[in-house]
Amino acid sequence: xxxxxxxxxxxxxxxxxxxxxxxxxxxxxxxxxxxxxxxxxxxxxxxxxxxxxxxxxxxxxxxxx
Ligand SMILES: [Cu+2]
Numbered sequence: 001x002x003x004x005x006x007x008x009x010x011x012x013x014x015x016x017x018x019x020x021x022x023x024x025x026x027x028x029x030x031x032x033x034x035x036x037x038x039x040x041x042x043x044x045x046x047x048x049x050x051x052x053x054x055x056x057x058x059x060x061x062x063x064x065x
Pocket of ligand 1: 009010011012013014015
């Protein structure tokens with residue numbers, strides 16, 4: 001289980017967008033996003049570079065902190 005800080009989420013739509021984007025990354029499953037904590041947790045079924053995650057998250061308008 002890995003955890004990343006996600007900055008910029010303000011509502012349920014943000015949570016849905018982040019959850020969907022992370023789930024679509026190959027190797028990531030079981031995504032859970034916590035709005036209050038500003039965190040996403042997920043399982044890494046195969047190694048995923050943090051740069052990949054940062055790129056996907058910034059691509060939808062948020063920032064990995
Ligand atoms: Cu939102």
